[in-house]
Amino acid sequence: MALRPAMEKFSTLFATLYLIPAQAILGLLIIFMMIGFTWLHHAQALHGNLPKFRPLPALDTLRAALRRGAETGRAIHLSPGAGSIGQPPAMAQTMAGILAAARVIEETALKGTPVLVTSGDAVAHLALKGALRQAYQHAGQAQDYAPASVRLLALEAPTAYAMGLMTTYSPQRFEASQIIGPLGPEFILAGEEAAQYSIPQLVGTTSVSALPLLFLVSPSVLIGEEIFATEAYLTASSTPQARLLTQDALRLTLSLLVVGGLLFQSLVALQPMLPFTLPFLVP
C-alpha cells in the first residue's frame, strides 16, 4: 500500500519527462555529466592523484625568461590581450590570459623580477592590478608593489591596443613577453615589433585568423585550448590541474562520440552492400 503513492509520483514524473523535448533532456544530461566530472576531478586533484601531462614546449620560452629575469633585472611583459571580460566571445580567453599572467606574477614577485602588465579592458586592468598587489603581499615584498606596472593601453579597441603595445616595446628591453588571450590579425603589428627587438614571445589564442600570424612572429605559440591549460602548467596548485582533467575527459568523450557517430553513419551507408543485415541498423 505504501508503494502506491510512490508509483503514482513516478508515473507523473515519467509523464512530465515525456513532455520535455529530447534536446532539453540531452542538454541536462550533458550538464549533469560535466558536473559529475568536475566533482570527481576536483577530488582527484586534491588527493594529488594526477596523471603526467604532455609537455608544452611553448612554455619553455617563459620558464627560461623567468630564470634569466632574476639575474638580468629586465622586466617580463604580461598581457591577456585586448579582449573584454564583459563580452562573451572573448571573455573566456581573457580570463585564461589573466589567470596565466597571475601565476607568472606570483613567481616574479618571489624572485624579484620586475613585470609590466598591459591590457585592453578596464575590468581586466583592475583584476591584474589586484593580482600584482596580492602577489607582492604574499611574497612579503609589499613595498615593491608599483601600481604603474599595470597599464591600460586601450579600451575595446584591438588595433589601438596593438599600437600601444608597439610603443611599449620600443623604449625598454624586455626579458620576454607573454600575451595569451583573444588576439586578432592586427597583433602582427606588435608581434613583429617585438621580434625585431629580439624579445622572446609566448603567444596564444583561439582565433583561427590570428594563429598563422602568431607562428610567423614567434616559435612559442599556444594553439586553441592550450591557453586554458597554461595555468595548470605554471603552478602545482590543484585547482587548475582539476580543470585540465575535466577538459581532457570531456574532450575524450566528445572524440569517442564523433568517432562512434562516424562509424555508425558509415555502416548505415554501407548496409545495402553488405550480404547480411546488421540488427541495430534495422529501423
Added chain:
Amino acid sequence: MRSFLQDPKRLLATIIAGGVGLVVFVDSLGSIPLISPVATLLVTWTATLLGLALLIGLGSVIGTHFQHVASREPTWGYSVVLLFAMFTVIALGIFGVPGQAFPVSLSEEPLRLSFRLIYEPLASSLLALMAFFSLSAILRAIQQRRAEAICIILVALGVLLAQTPLVAGLAGVDAAVGSFKDYVVLAGARSILLGTALGTMVASLRLLLGFDQPYLDR
C-alpha cells in the same frame, strides 16, 4: 588552506557569485517570470560596475601619462597628445557642442565626427601596414628556418597563386582549393572551436559551482 565551507567569508562570496551567475544563466535559457526581473537588475548592476571600472582605468591612464610628462621621459610629447585627445573627447561627450543635440552615445555627433575624422583614418592606415609587417615576419621566419612558419608560408603562397587568373583557369584547381577549404581547413578550425568551447564550458561551470574563485584572495 581551509576548505571554503569552513570559512564564512569565502562561503558567502561563493554563494553570492554562484547564485548570481546561476540566475543570469537560467534567464539566458528562456524568459521566466520570476527570474527575468532579477536577472535584468543584476545585469544593470554589472553595467554600472563596468562603468566604475572604466573610470578607475581612466584614472590610471591619466596618472601614468602625467607622470611621463612630469618626469620628462623621452616619449613625454606623445603623452601630452594623448592627454589632450582624451580630455577633448571627454569634454565633447559631457558638454556637447553649442547648437547641436547633446550626444547620448558614441555613435552620435559630435563624438562620431571625432572618431570618423581622426581615429578611423589612423586605424585604416595602420592596418594597411599589416601587409608590410607580415612580409617582414615571413622573411624573418624563412631566415630562421622554422618548420611551422615555412609550412604556413608555403600554403599561403599556394592559395595566393591559385587565385591568380592564370592558375585559377586550369582544370581541377578550383575543385582542389574547394576541397582543401571544405575538409582540411574546416576540420582544423572546428577542432580549435570545439576545444575552445569545452574550455569555456568547464571554466564557467567551475566558477558557478564555486570550485574556482578568482574573485577572492588566494
